[in-house]
Amino acid sequence: MRAFAIAALLAMGLGAAIGLVAPPPMDPAPARPLQVTRYAYDRLEAGVTPVAQLPRLGFDLSRGERLSYLAVIEQLMPENSTGFDSLDSGMRVCLEARDRCQGYRFALAGRPGRRAVLVINAGHVAHKSLEGSGAAETAALD
Secondary structure (H helix, E strand, C coil), X not given: CHHHHHHHHHHHHHHXXXXXXXXXXXXXXCCCCCEECHHHHHHCCCCCCEHHHHHHHCCCCCCCEEECHHHHHXXXXXXXXHHHHCCXXXXXXXXXXXXXXXXXXXXXXXCCCEEEEEEEECCEEEEEEEEECCHHHHHCCC
């Protein structure tokens, strides 16, 4: 009986020592930001494309960069009230309804520094735009 107790203590001590010496588990590598293709961006239609269709086009909202309401305003708000009045009615409603206006930013695959920005309101893409270096040249391809 005594030999069994000593063996059990040795086993527990050895197990604890191995646990103290073993390296900690490695953290998984941080997820890379989702990149979308220009083809997927071109298939989006503001006011038409439903949010439910975005994952099939490659836009995973859970992996896109979520924009704050302030960032959406900075992205879309014209500098004066005349510009606001000329906005698409869907965008005006979106900007007026803070809690229903959501913005997301995605890197464009193969185009460093360029990003697709989507604004979602009432279950549909309300607005899409390109930003970043070369965005004007990229938009001109439309």
